[in-house]
Amino acid sequence: MNLILIGMNHKTAPVEIRERLSIACMEGFNPLDEIKAIPGVGEALYLSTCNRVEILARTRKGHTDAEERLKALIFRHGNLGEEDMARCLYVYRDSTAIRHLFRVAASLDSLIMGEPQILGQVKEAYRLAVDHQAAGIILNKLLHRTFRVAKRVRTETGIASHAVSVGYAAVELAKKIFDTLKGKKVLIIGAGEMSELAARHLIKHGGDRIFVANRTHERAIQMAADFQGTPVDFDRLGDSLREVDIVISSTGAPGYILTYDMIAAVLKRRKNRLLFLIDIAVPRDIDPRAGDIENVYLYNMDNLQDIADDNMKIRKGEAEKGELIVAAEADRYIEWLNTLAVFPTIVSLKEKAVGIIRSELERSNGWLRNLSAEDREGVEILANTIVNKILHDPMTCLKEESQEGAALAYVAAIRRLFRLEEPGGEEYIKENYD
Amino acid sequence: MDGDMLLDVFFFRGALLAYLLSTLTYVFSLLARRVSSARAATWILTGAFGLHTLFFIGEWVGKGYTPFLHLHDILSFFAWVMAGVYLAFQLWTKTMVLGAFVSPVVFVLMIVSSISIDGPMIVPAVLQGSLVTIHAMLSLIGEALFAVASVAGLLYLLQNGLIKRRKFNKFIKLFPSLQDLDRINNLCLLWGILLLTLGIMAGAIWARTVWGSLWQWDPQQIWTLTAWLIYAVLLHQRLVIGWNGHKMALLSVAAFVLLLAALLVEKSFFTTIHRFY
Numbered sequence: 001m002n003l004i005l006i007g008m009n010h011k012t013a014p015v016e017i018r019e020r021l022s023i024a025c026m027e028g029f030n031p032l033d034e035i036k037a038i039p040g041v042g043e044a045l046y047l048s049t050c051n052r053v054e055i056l057a058r059t060r061k062g063h064t065d066a067e068e069r070l071k072a073l074i075f076r077h078g079n080l081g082e083e084d085m086a087r088c089l090y091v092y093r094d095s096t097a098i099r100h101l102f103r104v105a106a107s108l109d110s111l112i113m114g115e116p117q118i119l120g121q122v123k124e125a126y127r128l129a130v131d132h133q134a135a136g137i138i139l140n141k142l143l144h145r146t147f148r149v150a151k152r153v154r155t156e157t158g159i160a161s162h163a164v165s166v167g168y169a170a171v172e173l174a175k176k177i178f179d180t181l182k183g184k185k186v187l188i189i190g191a192g193e194m195s196e197l198a199a200r201h202l203i204k205h206g207g208d209r210i211f212v213a214n215r216t217h218e219r220a221i222q223m224a225a226d227f228q229g230t231p232v233d234f235d236r237l238g239d240s241l242r243e244v245d246i247v248i249s250s251t252g253a254p255g256y257i258l259t260y261d262m263i264a265a266v267l268k269r270r271k272n273r274l275l276f277l278i279d280i281a282v283p284r285d286i287d288p289r290a291g292d293i294e295n296v297y298l299y300n301m302d303n304l305q306d307i308a309d310d311n312m313k314i315r316k317g318e319a320e321k322g323e324l325i326v327a328a329e330a331d332r333y334i335e336w337l338n339t340l341a342v343f344p345t346i347v348s349l350k351e352k353a354v355g356i357i358r359s360e361l362e363r364s365n366g367w368l369r370n371l372s373a374e375d376r377e378g379v380e381i382l383a384n385t386i387v388n389k390i391l392h393d394p395m396t397c398l399k400e401e402s403q404e405g406a407a408l409a410y411v412a413a414i415r416r417l418f419r420l421e422e423p424g425g426e427e428y429i430k431e432n433y434d
Numbered sequence: 435m436d437g438d439m440l441l442d443v444f445f446f447r448g449a450l451l452a453y454l455l456s457t458l459t460y461v462f463s464l465l466a467r468r469v470s471s472a473r474a475a476t477w478i479l480t481g482a483f484g485l486h487t488l489f490f491i492g493e494w495v496g497k498g499y500t501p502f503l504h505l506h507d508i509l510s511f512f513a514w515v516m517a518g519v520y521l522a523f524q525l526w527t528k529t530m531v532l533g534a535f536v537s538p539v540v541f542v543l544m545i546v547s548s549i550s551i552d553g554p555m556i557v558p559a560v561l562q563g564s565l566v567t568i569h570a571m572l573s574l575i576g577e578a579l580f581a582v583a584s585v586a587g588l589l590y591l592l593q594n595g596l597i598k599r600r601k602f603n604k605f606i607k608l609f610p611s612l613q614d615l616d617r618i619n620n621l622c623l624l625w626g627i628l629l630l631t632l633g634i635m636a637g638a639i640w641a642r643t644v645w646g647s648l649w650q651w652d653p654q655q656i657w658t659l660t661a662w663l664i665y666a667v668l669l670h671q672r673l674v675i676g677w678n679g680h681k682m683a684l685l686s687v688a689a690f691v692l693l694l695a696a697l698l699v700e701k702s703f704f705t706t707i708h709r710f711y
Contacts, residue, residue, distance in 0.1 A: 271676025
């Protein structure tokens with residue numbers, strides 16, 4: 001096996017360098033064809049996102065210059081001095097390359113750990129590799145395993161299950177108050193970028209009736225139209241507050257828009273139905289004392305940010321579990337790859353044994369015919385068992401040696417000892433693996 | 435007959451053991467803060483409830499006398515209803531963790547119940563009849579519903595405190611939403627008051643035919659009426675005035691604690707015509 005992975009990510013390269021590469025690759029061509037054209041490269045995968053650029057290639061034996069050529073290709077497209085680029089690049093081989101790919105897809109290597117997009121991006125990269133006929137037997141198997149590992153990490157650890165953005169933290173809180181956002185009415189006070197972002201989060205999770213209030217009413221009408229909501233009168237906020245379940249406030253007002261008395265009065269009028277207030281304005285729009293009112297839940301920007309930060313810590317803890325899964329899966333995959341080298345030999349050994357049994361049974365057909373059907377079967381089983389028992393140890397030994405990296409000598413010996421025909425498998429190995 | 439008895443004991447002990455198991459699993463789910471183990475605990479509780487149901491069927495079919503005269507039967511039936519009500523809610527809300535608060539109560543009731551197992555009793559002729567059974571059954575179910583309402587209330591108070599104090603820890607995530615808990619509280623109060631009213635009415639009719647009067651100034655009667663009044667007031671405030679959420683949770687917990695204390699006092703210091711054991 002000769003896997004090589006060359007890349008750079010948000011940790012090793014500043015954005016100026018990363019963007020040069022990805023821009024170069026966005027301009028109408030995918031470097032896959034170029035990578036494939038490098039002599040010695042058998043299969044290739046090219047992954048490019050805002051935070052990383054990675055090239056994974058399987059090189060054939062004897063092409064030791066493939067790595068240099070791959071690097072040269074990156075330097076050329078990055079349009080940068082070799083020194084700069086070399087500082088940002090990392091190179092992984094074989095088992096470390098596999099582990100790195102697993103970590104990337106499982107979002108353990110992401111800027112925001114556990115973010116869900118990266119798996120989709122890896123899948124897209126693989127689709128492109130398939131389209132460009134750059135993926136063969138090794139990459140196919142490797143990528144499918146990668147997707148499985150990523151899914152395992154996602155479901156078996158809490159890496160993706162804790163809100164790490166302010167907007168999502170607000171949604172999670174709302175669900176702990178109201179259970180579901182479906183059918184909940186949301187009032188947005190102050191039409192702006194921040195409130196719009198927060199509203200989009202709530203709508204995405206089911207909040208379906210939006211009311212917008214703004215000092216200049218035209219803006220409210222405009223934003224309400226964007227969300228298929230209803231504009232409401234800024235001077236009659238009290239009336240709207242009676243109806244809604246969630247309030248997002250982000251005006252530029254210097255003082256409180258919603259005072260303690262106002263909210264206390266509204267709550268009586270709404271028969272104490274639960275009210276979730278989100279104050280993302282600086283300076284604050286809602287009197288912080290309002291949070292003391294029964295059945296009112298008030299969170300401001302800092303509170304939500306604290307939740308997001310705490311959750312990030314939880315994710316980091318969960319990531320350690322993810323690393324263990326990745327390590328175990330990588331080991332298993334490498335083990336499988338190693339047995340691949342001895343696999344054709346094992347198959348021909350078995351075929352030869354089965355052939356011998358069959359021809360010997362045919363030769364003895366003369367006297368076997370005299371036996372009852374039951375006894376005949378017994379003889380066949382006996383023959384099979386003896387052969388299997390004899391072959392069991394050599395085959396196990398072969399598999400074990402494949403893990404030690406010394407398989408080829410044993411493969412050659414077994415082929416010679418058992419006179420296995422068609423050494424095609426061997427050549428396949430020689431071409432593709434160490 | 436002997437076989438039936440043994441089977442009864444087997445079902446009861448099995449249920450007791452399963453309630454213990456589910457309680458432990460729930461406690462573990464709280465400590466480990468994992469919903470998955472709460473899910474397992476809920477399945478164990480379902481199994482316990484199944485065994486317990488078989489126990490009752492066996493009792494009724496095998497012994498043929500009206501239950502609910504023994505303390506043993508009363509507590510065990512109360513526990514059974516609580517578990518059943520919780521499991522029913524569990525079907526349509528994501529309130530898995532509520533079980534962590536219901537299950538221990540059920541288990542303790544079962545323990546007390548199993549301690550007070552006596553030999554087979556002779557039911558006084560005066561207490562035989564379906565009206566007595568209906569009276570006891572409806573009242574107990576009503577009171578068990580109040581108990582579940584209070585447990586939901588307790589969990590509401592905990593969750594409310596976490597959200598108010600902005601302690602967004604794993605407990606918040608584990609606990610059900612406020613709205614779900616409030617809904618459970620509401621439904622339990624509503625059905626509890628309805629069934630208790632019917633139960634009291636059945637008891638009154640029966641008392642009138644047997645003793646010639648509806649009201650005996652019996653401590654148990656006083657207690658039951660007090661409970662009925664308290665919960666009726668709560669329900670009224672909830673439906674008409676809009677006392678819901680935090681206040682309702684607080685009041686239903688307080689009412690339950692108060693009534694439980696009163697019940698203990700009543701049972702230990704007063705004699706009552708409701709005492710048959």
